[in-house]
Amino acid sequence: MTDIFEPVGPTAYVVQQNQAGSKQLPSADNDFRDSQHGLLATPQEYGVFAQYGDRMIWGFNAFEFLEEDAPGSVAAAVWRQGRLDSPTGLFYVTEGLYQVRGFDLANMTIVAGPDGLVVIDPLGSQETARAALELYRSNREDNRPVRAVVYTQSGVDHFGGVRGLFDDDVPADLKIYAPDGFLADAVLRQVTEGAHNAKLVDYAYGTRLEASPRGLVDSGLGRSVSTGNPTFLAPTDTVGGPLPAATAKADWPASTGIAWQQGLYVVEAAGVQLVLQPAGGHASPAELNLYLPAFKAVHLAGAGLLGTPSKNRADLLNATITAFAAVAEIGTSAYGHPVWRTEEEPDQVSAWVAAQRTAVTTVPDAGAAAPLLAAPGYLDTPSRTVREVWARLTGTPLGAAQPAVTAQEGLLASGSADKAVDAAQRAYNDAVPNYAEAVLLLDPVVSASSIPAAVPAETEQQARALQSKALTQLGYLATHARLRNALLTAASDVLDPGSAVTYFAQTVTGLNAYINTPT
Numbered sequence: 001m002t003d004i005f006e007p008v009g010p011t012a013y014v015v016q017q018n019q020a021g022s023k024q025l026p027s028a029d030n031d032f033r034d035s036q037h038g039l040l041a042t043p044q045e046y047g048v049f050a051q052y053g054d055r056m057i058w059g060f061n062a063f064e065f066l067e068e069d070a071p072g073s074v075a076a077a078v079w080r081q082g083r084l085d086s087p088t089g090l091f092y093v094t095e096g097l098y099q100v101r102g103f104d105l106a107n108m109t110i111v112a113g114p115d116g117l118v119v120i121d122p123l124g125s126q127e128t129a130r131a132a133l134e135l136y137r138s139n140r141e142d143n144r145p146v147r148a149v150v151y152t153q154s155g156v157d158h159f160g161g162v163r164g165l166f167d168d169d170v171p172a173d174l175k176i177y178a179p180d181g182f183l184a185d186a187v188l189r190q191v192t193e194g195a196h197n198a199k200l201v202d203y204a205y206g207t208r209l210e211a212s213p214r215g216l217v218d219s220g221l222g223r224s225v226s227t228g229n230p231t232f233l234a235p236t237d238t239v240g241g242p243l244p245a246a247t248a249k250a251d252w253p254a255s256t257g258i259a260w261q262q263g264l265y266v267v268e269a270a271g272v273q274l275v276l277q278p279a280g281g282h283a284s285p286a287e288l289n290l291y292l293p294a295f296k297a298v299h300l301a302g303a304g305l306l307g308t309p310s311k312n313r314a315d316l317l318n319a320t321i322t323a324f325a326a327v328a329e330i331g332t333s334a335y336g337h338p339v340w341r342t343e344e345e346p347d348q349v350s351a352w353v354a355a356q357r358t359a360v361t362t363v364p365d366a367g368a369a370a371p372l373l374a375a376p377g378y379l380d381t382p383s384r385t386v387r388e389v390w391a392r393l394t395g396t397p398l399g400a401a402q403p404a405v406t407a408q409e410g411l412l413a414s415g416s417a418d419k420a421v422d423a424a425q426r427a428y429n430d431a432v433p434n435y436a437e438a439v440l441l442l443d444p445v446v447s448a449s450s451i452p453a454a455v456p457a458e459t460e461q462q463a464r465a466l467q468s469k470a471l472t473q474l475g476y477l478a479t480h481a482r483l484r485n486a487l488l489t490a491a492s493d494v495l496d497p498g499s500a501v502t503y504f505a506q507t508v509t510g511l512n513a514y515i516n517t518p519t
Helices: 012-022 029-036 076-084 126-140 182-192 194-204 311-325 348-359 367-374 382-394 404-414 417-429 435-448 457-477 481-493 503-515
Strands: 039-041 047-049 056-059 089-094 097-101 108-113 116-120 146-150 175-179 237-239 265-269 272-278 288-292 297-300 330-333
Touching: 012 076, 012 457, 029 076, 039 126, 047 126, 056 126, 076 481, 089 126, 089 330, 097 126, 097 330, 108 126, 146 272, 175 182, 175 265, 175 272, 175 288, 194 382, 194 481, 272 311, 288 311, 297 311, 297 348, 311 348, 330 348, 367 382, 367 435, 367 457, 367 481, 382 435, 382 457, 382 481, 404 417, 404 435, 417 435, 417 457, 435 457, 457 481
Parallel strands: 116 146, 146 175, 175 237, 297 330
Antiparallel strands: 039 089, 047 056, 089 097, 097 108, 108 116, 265 272, 272 288, 288 297
């Protein structure tokens, strides 16, 4: 097969469709303005390297191609989101509140309190977290210790870098706040379902794709997930469960500047008052939003690695709007850029939270790949993994995968594998090509080829090469970044079955050790 995946270029049909799509995008002038606002410093290094060895786990210059006009190989919506996520560095949000963006999928938010630092979401790898905090320290000349950490959810990009915040031993008095159920869900995702979940994340976030107009452009929430050394520290305090109880109305401090609501927790860390709102039910059952009274800032956990549409999450965001948005002047999140209330846009923060609420109840558009994603597919094929990613992202049921023996029986009933390849080639070459149909026609050939002598070697190679091309074109057409990544990763894997070993999957064993070892 091939050692290095070199995707084919977009067909004339794909270029035409993507160019037409660019004319349908709404204006995003305010978004681009806000994404650049407050940039204080950019990283001086070329990238972040693994703690052990010389492997670069995060590159800062890899996405410079986004400065050009959108090419025909990328849907306009994906290109625009990639450009919005382009600014990388330390950002000033307001005095005492900063973000480091572009060092991992999630943002690291740093609160400079009277008694030290509070870090919200310490990224996914020890190396990227260390580099992000160092960028803050060197530019703010602030070497005070981290006194508290907040995990807003149980995705690894919200906690995996925590040990990178400390040069030596973790302070004995460190406070770590997390939503109730955090530890159980982290174990479920990273241990019980570790290898399989890692594979889905690998597909959705394109961890093996080259950053280029024919590869990784963005992941919707941010660039991608880092592939360094994930670490773990267990929470010292959880919110949202029966113990400890939420702050009672009689104990509600007027200094928050907001009215008491049931289910909110007021805590103080490093001299900073935090109002914590449990908000499980979207990306995981363990999430929290928070309000920072000193900055009049509401902070959202964000959509999560493989979050699905959720009415429950929308209801919780309604509660966030009621509790915080009316008084909040700043909106920040684990993903994306902040928004600010202005005289011209006094409802900017409320509108922003409302937009998040709408997003979590909206099923993404599958576009040209819809027929492919609607079929259950065959066991252990790359196209099946794409379907599983989409099922996780949309919350839709996915039928049981068919075994290879069923694929072989189907080929015998239809005539031969060669006929399937010929039919798929016609679907690919039509004036209005049907790339999804081509992939579907070739699925049984790819699946049956796992049975010795079931498919002639030459036919198998033709089927894999053609299915890779069809998956690539579907990836180029995808207006959803994680679907694009999954399709392009599958296009690579179908050419070289059984050889994909992902760095992200390799981190599971190390993370298991951290989670299962007492702090």
